[in-house]
Amino acid sequence: MVEPCTAWPSTKPYEIYDGIVLSSSTDEPLRSVQYSRRLSMMSSFCVLVSPVRIERANVAGDADERDRLIVSVSGFRGDSVVAQNGRENRYGSGDLAVVSTQAPFVHTTSAIRDAAGLVIPFTALGRFRYLAERPRREMGGRTPLARAAAGFVRRFAIDSAVAGARVSSDAELAVIDLLAAALAELTLDGRYSLQDDRLFNRQAASDLIARRYRDPSFTTDMIAEELHMSRRHVYRLFEDFGSSPAELIAEARVEAGRKMLDENPWMQIGDIATASGFRSLATFRNQFKTRYGVSPLEYRERIAGPVRERC
Structure with a gap:
């Protein structure tokens, strides 16, 4: 500071x-x-x-x-x-x-x-x-x-x-x-x-996602508000990018959760979900399994062995 x-x-x-x-x-x-x-x-x-x-x-x-x-x-x-x-x-x-x-x-x-x-x-x-x-x-x-x-x-x-x-x-x-x-x-x-100013606007949006995805209330609407443009315009910035802003926010949260599972084997999965920006453990579970094919607990057991935790 x-x-x-x-x-x-x-x-x-x-x-x-x-x-x-x-x-x-x-x-x-x-x-x-x-x-x-x-x-x-x-x-x-x-x-x-x-x-x-x-x-x-x-x-x-x-x-x-x-x-x-x-x-x-x-x-x-x-x-x-x-x-x-x-x-x-x-x-x-x-x-x-x-x-x-x-x-x-x-x-x-x-x-x-x-x-x-x-x-x-x-x-x-x-x-x-x-x-x-x-x-x-x-x-x-x-x-x-x-x-x-x-x-x-x-x-x-x-x-x-x-x-x-x-x-x-x-x-x-x-x-x-x-x-x-x-x-x-x-x-x-x-x-x-x-x-074309789309590159600059997209970079500004990506920067916001990288810095604020851990905030559970952070959404595409907040990107639009921060950059003073409509929600529809924000989505247009990513039309040729392969992922929407909402998907990028979710991906950043899931990846943060995966890293914490790797680095903190005794941290409660519910706490990891919260620290990654998810509003609920269920949402973290579902999005994690969609991306990696296994639940967070199954992923942890594969890399660290069974852990006594109810998930």
């Missing part, structure tokens, strides 16, 4: 990063609790903050050190407004807000926000750097890809900054690829031809 940084009530603006200044957007003092973590290519953060004004006025200095892409998503209701380059974009709950530090900006909120996101140096974007430099339409949540990217970024930031999950360089590159596709879809000059 990463320790949070708490900002005591502040009545004066203060700089948080390279010319970026925070101040209260109301008459009340500014309060915040923040988790942050520096990764190999980027930084992740999660912050709970009172109504705030975030401003960057000074853009002097080395461009390679100065230029960053700030990507954030809030789960709380209420709008925030980003003013930059003569444009104002408004973002609500679940929207992917993207701000470049290459130009001055003002980002204001009128309510408490729970922003989670990433700070990515332009240099880490590689060949996609120009996408961060180009003007773009408001991100919002108006496309399936933008919604999928928002859900992915928020979960990635929470897992890395708050939970302290291990993050590989390949995972960071995957994040950059997904954000590049989302940015390209809304780049105003149309230089980038966006490929």
